[in-house]
Amino acid sequence: MEKQPKLLGKLFISVFLLSAFTFGGGYVIVPLMRKKFVEQLKWIDEQEMLDLVAIGQSSPGPIAINTAVLVGYRICGVIGSLIAVFGAILPPLIIITVVSLFYAAFRDNKIVSLVMHGMQIGVAAVIGSVVISMAKQILKKKRVLSVIMMVAVLIASAVYKVNVGLVVITCALIGLLDTMFRARREKAK
Amino acid sequence: MILLQLFWAFFQVGLFSIGGGYAALPSIQQQVVNVNGWLTMEQFTDVITISEMTPGPIAINASTFVGTQVAGLPGSIVATIGCITAPVMIVLVLAYLYYRFRKLAAVQGILSGQRPAVVGLIGAAGLSIIATALWNGTLFNFSFAALNPAAIVLFAIALFVMIRWKPNPIIVLVASGIVGLAVYGLFPALL
Numbered sequence: 001m002e003k004q005p006k007l008l009g010k011l012f013i014s015v016f017l018l019s020a021f022t023f024g025g026g027y028v029i030v031p032l033m034r035k036k037f038v039e040q041l042k043w044i045d046e047q048e049m050l051d052l053v054a055i056g057q058s059s060p061g062p063i064a065i066n067t068a069v070l071v072g073y074r075i076c077g078v079i080g081s082l083i084a085v086f087g088a089i090l091p092p093l094i095i096i097t098v099v100s101l102f103y104a105a106f107r108d109n110k111i112v113s114l115v116m117h118g119m120q121i122g123v124a125a126v127i128g129s130v131v132i133s134m135a136k137q138i139l140k141k142k143r144v145l146s147v148i149m150m151v152a153v154l155i156a157s158a159v160y161k162v163n164v165g166l167v168v169i170t171c172a173l174i175g176l177l178d179t180m181f182r183a184r185r186e187k188a189k
Numbered sequence: 190m191i192l193l194q195l196f197w198a199f200f201q202v203g204l205f206s207i208g209g210g211y212a213a214l215p216s217i218q219q220q221v222v223n224v225n226g227w228l229t230m231e232q233f234t235d236v237i238t239i240s241e242m243t244p245g246p247i248a249i250n251a252s253t254f255v256g257t258q259v260a261g262l263p264g265s266i267v268a269t270i271g272c273i274t275a276p277v278m279i280v281l282v283l284a285y286l287y288y289r290f291r292k293l294a295a296v297q298g299i300l301s302g303q304r305p306a307v308v309g310l311i312g313a314a315g316l317s318i319i320a321t322a323l324w325n326g327t328l329f330n331f332s333f334a335a336l337n338p339a340a341i342v343l344f345a346i347a348l349f350v351m352i353r354w355k356p357n358p359i360i361v362l363v364a365s366g367i368v369g370l371a372v373y374g375l376f377p378a379l380l
Binding site for chain 1: 203204205213239243244245246247248249250253254257258262265266269272273275276277279280281283284285287288291294295297298299300301302303304305306307308309310311312313314315316317318319321322323328340343344347348350351352355357358359361362363364365366367368369370372373374380
Protein backbone atom coordinates (compact mmCIF):
# COMPACT_ATOMS: atom_id res chain seq x y z
CA MET A 1 0.00 0.00 0.00
CA GLU A 2 1.04 3.57 -0.62
CA LYS A 3 1.85 6.16 2.05
CA GLN A 4 -1.21 7.28 4.03
CA PRO A 5 -1.47 10.99 3.14
CA LYS A 6 -1.07 10.17 -0.55
CA LEU A 7 -3.61 7.38 -0.26
CA LEU A 8 -6.13 9.67 1.47
CA GLY A 9 -5.61 12.31 -1.19
CA LYS A 10 -6.23 9.80 -3.95
CA LEU A 11 -9.32 8.47 -2.13
CA PHE A 12 -10.72 11.98 -1.69
CA ILE A 13 -10.17 12.96 -5.33
CA SER A 14 -11.63 9.69 -6.63
CA VAL A 15 -14.81 9.96 -4.55
CA PHE A 16 -15.12 13.70 -5.22
CA LEU A 17 -14.94 13.23 -9.01
CA LEU A 18 -17.33 10.26 -8.97
CA SER A 19 -19.81 12.26 -6.93
CA ALA A 20 -19.41 15.36 -9.10
CA PHE A 21 -20.16 13.56 -12.34
CA THR A 22 -22.81 11.11 -11.23
CA PHE A 23 -26.37 11.92 -12.16
CA GLY A 24 -29.21 9.74 -10.99
CA GLY A 25 -28.44 8.59 -7.47
CA GLY A 26 -27.12 5.52 -5.71
CA TYR A 27 -27.47 2.81 -8.30
CA VAL A 28 -25.47 4.91 -10.73
CA ILE A 29 -22.59 5.85 -8.45
CA VAL A 30 -22.14 2.37 -6.99
CA PRO A 31 -21.23 0.73 -10.33
CA LEU A 32 -18.88 3.62 -11.03
CA MET A 33 -17.18 3.20 -7.65
CA ARG A 34 -16.76 -0.48 -8.41
CA LYS A 35 -15.14 0.40 -11.73
CA LYS A 36 -12.78 2.87 -10.07
CA PHE A 37 -11.76 0.93 -6.96
CA VAL A 38 -11.91 -2.64 -8.26
CA GLU A 39 -10.86 -2.40 -11.88
CA GLN A 40 -8.68 0.71 -12.04
CA LEU A 41 -7.06 1.18 -8.63
CA LYS A 42 -7.40 -2.51 -7.63
CA TRP A 43 -7.81 -1.51 -3.95
CA ILE A 44 -10.73 -3.87 -3.38
CA ASP A 45 -11.51 -7.21 -4.97
CA GLU A 46 -14.70 -8.01 -6.85
CA GLN A 47 -16.29 -10.22 -4.20
CA GLU A 48 -15.55 -7.82 -1.34
CA MET A 49 -17.00 -4.89 -3.33
CA LEU A 50 -20.28 -6.77 -3.84
CA ASP A 51 -20.38 -7.34 -0.05
CA LEU A 52 -19.75 -3.65 0.64
CA VAL A 53 -22.52 -2.61 -1.76
CA ALA A 54 -24.88 -5.12 -0.12
CA ILE A 55 -24.15 -3.65 3.31
CA GLY A 56 -24.45 -0.10 1.97
CA GLN A 57 -27.88 -0.66 0.52
CA SER A 58 -29.33 -2.47 3.49
CA SER A 59 -28.46 0.35 5.92
CA PRO A 60 -30.37 3.62 6.21
CA GLY A 61 -29.17 6.66 4.29
CA PRO A 62 -28.15 7.40 0.72
CA ILE A 63 -26.46 4.37 -0.87
CA ALA A 64 -23.67 6.49 -2.36
CA ILE A 65 -22.78 7.91 1.06
CA ASN A 66 -22.95 4.49 2.74
CA THR A 67 -20.76 2.86 0.11
CA ALA A 68 -18.28 5.74 0.36
CA VAL A 69 -18.05 5.13 4.13
CA LEU A 70 -17.39 1.43 3.56
CA VAL A 71 -14.81 1.93 0.81
CA GLY A 72 -13.07 4.62 2.88
CA TYR A 73 -13.03 2.35 5.93
CA ARG A 74 -11.54 -0.47 3.88
CA ILE A 75 -8.76 1.76 2.49
CA CYS A 76 -7.81 3.78 5.58
CA GLY A 77 -10.02 3.01 8.60
CA VAL A 78 -12.26 5.63 10.24
CA ILE A 79 -10.19 8.54 8.86
CA GLY A 80 -10.58 7.07 5.39
CA SER A 81 -14.35 6.82 5.72
CA LEU A 82 -14.67 10.43 6.93
CA ILE A 83 -12.50 11.65 4.03
CA ALA A 84 -14.59 9.61 1.56
CA VAL A 85 -17.89 10.98 2.94
CA PHE A 86 -16.53 14.52 2.78
CA GLY A 87 -15.53 13.94 -0.85
CA ALA A 88 -18.95 12.49 -1.63
CA ILE A 89 -21.07 15.32 -0.16
CA LEU A 90 -18.93 18.27 -1.25
CA PRO A 91 -19.92 18.31 -4.97
CA PRO A 92 -23.71 18.18 -4.40
CA LEU A 93 -23.35 20.70 -1.55
CA ILE A 94 -21.56 23.19 -3.81
CA ILE A 95 -23.65 22.52 -6.91
CA ILE A 96 -27.06 22.61 -5.20
CA THR A 97 -26.22 25.74 -3.24
CA VAL A 98 -25.34 27.50 -6.50
CA VAL A 99 -28.24 25.98 -8.44
CA SER A 100 -30.83 26.83 -5.79
CA LEU A 101 -29.82 30.47 -6.21
CA PHE A 102 -30.23 30.38 -10.01
CA TYR A 103 -32.84 27.67 -10.32
CA ALA A 104 -35.23 29.30 -12.78
CA ALA A 105 -32.50 30.33 -15.25
CA PHE A 106 -30.81 26.92 -14.98
CA ARG A 107 -34.03 25.02 -15.66
CA ASP A 108 -34.73 26.88 -18.90
CA ASN A 109 -31.19 26.89 -20.28
CA LYS A 110 -31.08 25.16 -23.70
CA ILE A 111 -27.38 24.24 -23.65
CA VAL A 112 -27.59 22.75 -20.16
CA SER A 113 -30.52 20.58 -21.16
CA LEU A 114 -28.79 19.27 -24.32
CA VAL A 115 -25.61 18.37 -22.42
CA MET A 116 -27.79 16.62 -19.79
CA HIS A 117 -29.55 14.70 -22.52
CA GLY A 118 -26.25 13.41 -23.94
CA MET A 119 -24.93 12.50 -20.50
CA GLN A 120 -28.07 10.55 -19.73
CA ILE A 121 -27.31 8.27 -22.69
CA GLY A 122 -23.71 7.92 -21.50
CA VAL A 123 -24.92 6.92 -18.03
CA ALA A 124 -27.19 4.29 -19.56
CA ALA A 125 -24.24 2.76 -21.44
CA VAL A 126 -21.94 2.79 -18.40
CA ILE A 127 -24.55 1.05 -16.22
CA GLY A 128 -25.24 -1.45 -19.00
CA SER A 129 -21.57 -2.41 -19.21
CA VAL A 130 -21.22 -2.68 -15.44
CA VAL A 131 -24.30 -4.89 -15.07
CA ILE A 132 -22.96 -7.18 -17.80
CA SER A 133 -19.64 -7.66 -16.02
CA MET A 134 -21.28 -8.09 -12.58
CA ALA A 135 -23.71 -10.67 -13.97
CA LYS A 136 -20.75 -12.56 -15.48
CA GLN A 137 -19.27 -12.88 -11.97
CA ILE A 138 -22.49 -14.48 -10.72
CA LEU A 139 -22.84 -16.78 -13.76
CA LYS A 140 -19.20 -17.92 -13.44
CA LYS A 141 -20.02 -19.57 -10.09
CA LYS A 142 -22.53 -21.87 -11.85
CA ARG A 143 -24.91 -21.86 -8.87
CA VAL A 144 -28.50 -22.21 -10.03
CA LEU A 145 -29.95 -20.57 -6.90
CA SER A 146 -27.86 -17.41 -7.37
CA VAL A 147 -28.85 -17.10 -11.02
CA ILE A 148 -32.54 -17.57 -10.21
CA MET A 149 -32.31 -14.97 -7.43
CA MET A 150 -30.58 -12.47 -9.71
CA VAL A 151 -33.26 -12.80 -12.40
CA ALA A 152 -36.10 -12.83 -9.86
CA VAL A 153 -34.83 -9.64 -8.19
CA LEU A 154 -34.46 -7.97 -11.58
CA ILE A 155 -38.06 -8.78 -12.48
CA ALA A 156 -39.42 -7.99 -9.01
CA SER A 157 -37.73 -4.61 -9.03
CA ALA A 158 -38.11 -3.59 -12.69
CA VAL A 159 -41.62 -4.90 -13.33
CA TYR A 160 -43.36 -5.09 -9.96
CA LYS A 161 -41.50 -2.22 -8.21
CA VAL A 162 -41.11 -4.31 -5.07
CA ASN A 163 -39.72 -2.31 -2.12
CA VAL A 164 -35.91 -2.49 -2.04
CA GLY A 165 -35.78 -3.09 1.71
CA LEU A 166 -38.05 -6.11 1.31
CA VAL A 167 -35.88 -7.51 -1.50
CA VAL A 168 -32.72 -7.07 0.55
CA ILE A 169 -34.14 -8.77 3.65
CA THR A 170 -35.67 -11.66 1.68
CA CYS A 171 -32.43 -12.38 -0.15
CA ALA A 172 -30.43 -12.22 3.08
CA LEU A 173 -32.77 -14.83 4.60
CA ILE A 174 -32.57 -17.09 1.54
CA GLY A 175 -28.77 -16.88 1.61
CA LEU A 176 -28.67 -17.66 5.31
CA LEU A 177 -31.06 -20.65 5.04
CA ASP A 178 -29.21 -21.98 2.00
CA THR A 179 -25.87 -21.87 3.85
CA MET A 180 -27.36 -23.58 6.93
CA PHE A 181 -28.94 -26.37 4.88
CA ARG A 182 -25.75 -27.02 2.99
CA ALA A 183 -23.73 -27.11 6.23
CA ARG A 184 -26.18 -29.65 7.69
CA ARG A 185 -26.04 -31.82 4.57
CA GLU A 186 -22.24 -31.89 4.70
CA LYS A 187 -22.38 -32.92 8.35
CA ALA A 188 -24.86 -35.73 7.54
CA LYS A 189 -22.36 -37.16 5.08
CA MET B 190 -32.58 27.52 16.87
CA ILE B 191 -33.57 27.17 13.24
CA LEU B 192 -30.25 25.41 12.61
CA LEU B 193 -31.05 22.90 15.34
CA GLN B 194 -34.47 22.26 13.79
CA LEU B 195 -32.85 21.74 10.38
CA PHE B 196 -30.34 19.32 11.84
CA TRP B 197 -33.00 17.31 13.67
CA ALA B 198 -35.36 17.17 10.67
CA PHE B 199 -32.66 15.89 8.30
CA PHE B 200 -31.19 13.60 10.93
CA GLN B 201 -34.54 11.77 10.77
CA VAL B 202 -34.54 11.83 6.97
CA GLY B 203 -31.13 10.14 6.96
CA LEU B 204 -32.15 7.61 9.59
CA PHE B 205 -35.42 6.52 7.99
CA SER B 206 -34.58 6.26 4.31
CA ILE B 207 -33.54 2.69 3.57
CA GLY B 208 -32.91 1.70 -0.02
CA GLY B 209 -31.69 5.05 -1.27
CA GLY B 210 -32.85 7.20 -4.15
CA TYR B 211 -36.59 7.63 -4.36
CA ALA B 212 -37.08 5.64 -1.16
CA ALA B 213 -35.98 8.80 0.66
CA LEU B 214 -38.68 11.01 -0.88
CA PRO B 215 -41.55 10.21 1.49
CA SER B 216 -39.51 10.97 4.61
CA ILE B 217 -38.12 14.18 3.09
CA GLN B 218 -41.63 15.29 2.17
CA GLN B 219 -42.92 14.52 5.63
CA GLN B 220 -40.22 16.55 7.40
CA VAL B 221 -39.93 19.46 4.99
CA VAL B 222 -43.50 19.96 3.77
CA ASN B 223 -45.79 18.41 6.38
CA VAL B 224 -44.03 18.82 9.73
CA ASN B 225 -41.99 22.01 9.33
CA GLY B 226 -43.68 23.73 6.37
CA TRP B 227 -40.34 24.92 4.97
CA LEU B 228 -41.41 24.23 1.37
CA THR B 229 -44.74 24.09 -0.45
CA MET B 230 -45.53 20.91 -2.36
CA GLU B 231 -44.71 22.77 -5.58
CA GLN B 232 -41.27 23.80 -4.33
CA PHE B 233 -40.72 20.23 -3.18
CA THR B 234 -41.40 19.03 -6.73
CA ASP B 235 -38.79 21.54 -7.90
CA VAL B 236 -36.30 19.91 -5.52
CA ILE B 237 -36.94 16.56 -7.19
CA THR B 238 -36.43 18.12 -10.62
CA ILE B 239 -33.16 19.72 -9.53
CA SER B 240 -32.01 16.40 -8.11
CA GLU B 241 -32.62 14.70 -11.42
CA MET B 242 -30.66 17.37 -13.27
CA THR B 243 -27.69 17.52 -10.94
CA PRO B 244 -25.29 14.96 -9.52
CA GLY B 245 -25.58 13.64 -5.99
CA PRO B 246 -28.00 11.61 -3.86
CA ILE B 247 -31.50 13.05 -3.70
CA ALA B 248 -31.52 13.20 0.11
CA ILE B 249 -28.30 15.25 0.12
CA ASN B 250 -29.61 17.52 -2.64
CA ALA B 251 -32.86 18.07 -0.78
CA SER B 252 -31.11 18.90 2.49
CA THR B 253 -28.76 21.34 0.77
CA PHE B 254 -31.61 23.02 -1.15
CA VAL B 255 -33.91 23.32 1.86
CA GLY B 256 -31.06 24.41 4.13
CA THR B 257 -30.10 27.19 1.70
CA GLN B 258 -33.72 28.38 1.41
CA VAL B 259 -34.32 28.37 5.15
CA ALA B 260 -31.03 29.65 6.58
CA GLY B 261 -28.52 30.36 3.80
CA LEU B 262 -25.10 28.73 3.60
CA PRO B 263 -24.94 27.72 7.30
CA GLY B 264 -28.35 26.12 6.83
CA SER B 265 -27.24 24.08 3.85
CA ILE B 266 -24.17 22.78 5.71
CA VAL B 267 -26.06 21.95 8.90
CA ALA B 268 -28.89 20.20 7.05
CA THR B 269 -26.47 18.11 4.96
CA ILE B 270 -24.44 17.08 8.01
CA GLY B 271 -27.68 16.19 9.79
CA CYS B 272 -28.70 14.00 6.89
CA ILE B 273 -25.50 11.93 6.90
CA THR B 274 -24.84 11.69 10.66
CA ALA B 275 -26.96 8.62 11.40
CA PRO B 276 -26.05 6.68 8.22
CA VAL B 277 -22.32 7.31 8.66
CA MET B 278 -22.35 6.10 12.27
CA ILE B 279 -24.44 3.02 11.50
CA VAL B 280 -22.40 2.06 8.46
CA LEU B 281 -19.12 2.52 10.36
CA VAL B 282 -20.32 -0.01 12.93
CA LEU B 283 -21.36 -2.39 10.15
CA ALA B 284 -18.00 -1.93 8.41
CA TYR B 285 -16.22 -2.83 11.63
CA LEU B 286 -18.44 -5.89 12.13
CA TYR B 287 -18.00 -6.98 8.51
CA TYR B 288 -14.21 -6.94 8.63
CA ARG B 289 -14.23 -8.56 12.09
CA PHE B 290 -16.73 -11.34 11.38
CA ARG B 291 -16.83 -11.83 7.64
CA LYS B 292 -15.34 -15.31 7.92
CA LEU B 293 -18.39 -16.52 9.95
CA ALA B 294 -20.70 -18.88 8.08
CA ALA B 295 -23.85 -16.92 8.95
CA VAL B 296 -22.40 -13.66 7.63
CA GLN B 297 -21.18 -15.45 4.52
CA GLY B 298 -24.66 -16.91 4.04
CA ILE B 299 -26.39 -13.55 4.29
CA LEU B 300 -23.91 -11.94 1.93
CA SER B 301 -24.17 -14.82 -0.56
CA GLY B 302 -27.89 -14.04 -0.79
CA GLN B 303 -27.21 -10.31 -1.18
CA ARG B 304 -24.74 -10.58 -4.07
CA PRO B 305 -27.20 -11.71 -6.77
CA ALA B 306 -29.76 -9.24 -5.35
CA VAL B 307 -27.35 -6.34 -5.85
CA VAL B 308 -26.84 -7.28 -9.49
CA GLY B 309 -30.60 -7.61 -10.04
CA LEU B 310 -31.34 -4.25 -8.40
CA ILE B 311 -28.69 -2.39 -10.35
CA GLY B 312 -29.90 -4.13 -13.51
CA ALA B 313 -33.46 -2.94 -12.86
CA ALA B 314 -32.29 0.64 -12.26
CA GLY B 315 -30.18 0.39 -15.42
CA LEU B 316 -33.18 -0.74 -17.50
CA SER B 317 -35.28 2.23 -16.44
CA ILE B 318 -32.41 4.62 -17.18
CA ILE B 319 -31.97 3.01 -20.61
CA ALA B 320 -35.72 3.39 -21.23
CA THR B 321 -35.57 7.10 -20.39
CA ALA B 322 -32.49 7.64 -22.55
CA LEU B 323 -33.60 5.68 -25.64
CA TRP B 324 -37.35 6.24 -25.90
CA ASN B 325 -37.95 8.80 -23.15
CA GLY B 326 -40.43 6.54 -21.39
CA THR B 327 -40.59 3.57 -19.07
CA LEU B 328 -40.14 -0.17 -19.61
CA PHE B 329 -43.88 -0.54 -20.13
CA ASN B 330 -44.58 1.99 -22.84
CA PHE B 331 -41.95 0.93 -25.39
CA SER B 332 -42.80 1.93 -28.92
CA PHE B 333 -40.74 1.99 -32.11
CA ALA B 334 -42.11 5.43 -32.95
CA ALA B 335 -40.70 6.96 -29.76
CA LEU B 336 -37.23 5.38 -30.20
CA ASN B 337 -34.59 8.05 -30.69
CA PRO B 338 -32.19 6.84 -33.46
CA ALA B 339 -29.38 9.23 -32.51
CA ALA B 340 -29.63 8.09 -28.89
CA ILE B 341 -29.43 4.42 -29.93
CA VAL B 342 -26.29 5.05 -31.99
CA LEU B 343 -24.66 7.03 -29.18
CA PHE B 344 -25.70 4.39 -26.62
CA ALA B 345 -24.31 1.54 -28.75
CA ILE B 346 -20.98 3.31 -29.30
CA ALA B 347 -20.63 4.21 -25.63
CA LEU B 348 -21.51 0.66 -24.53
CA PHE B 349 -19.00 -0.82 -26.99
CA VAL B 350 -16.25 1.55 -25.82
CA MET B 351 -16.99 0.69 -22.16
CA ILE B 352 -16.87 -3.07 -22.69
CA ARG B 353 -13.95 -3.10 -25.14
CA TRP B 354 -11.52 -0.65 -23.49
CA LYS B 355 -12.90 -0.20 -19.96
CA PRO B 356 -12.03 3.52 -19.82
CA ASN B 357 -12.77 5.81 -16.88
CA PRO B 358 -16.60 6.20 -17.02
CA ILE B 359 -16.31 9.93 -16.39
CA ILE B 360 -14.56 10.30 -19.77
CA VAL B 361 -17.49 8.51 -21.44
CA LEU B 362 -20.01 10.71 -19.58
CA VAL B 363 -18.31 13.98 -20.50
CA ALA B 364 -17.85 12.82 -24.10
CA SER B 365 -21.54 11.89 -24.41
CA GLY B 366 -22.50 15.27 -22.95
CA ILE B 367 -20.41 17.03 -25.60
CA VAL B 368 -21.70 14.77 -28.39
CA GLY B 369 -25.27 15.35 -27.16
CA LEU B 370 -24.80 19.12 -27.26
CA ALA B 371 -23.19 18.98 -30.72
CA VAL B 372 -25.62 16.54 -32.37
CA TYR B 373 -28.86 17.82 -30.85
CA GLY B 374 -27.70 21.44 -31.06
CA LEU B 375 -26.85 21.19 -34.78
CA PHE B 376 -29.78 18.91 -35.70
CA PRO B 377 -32.66 19.74 -33.35
CA ALA B 378 -34.88 17.44 -35.46
CA LEU B 379 -33.04 14.43 -33.98
CA LEU B 380 -34.14 15.23 -30.44
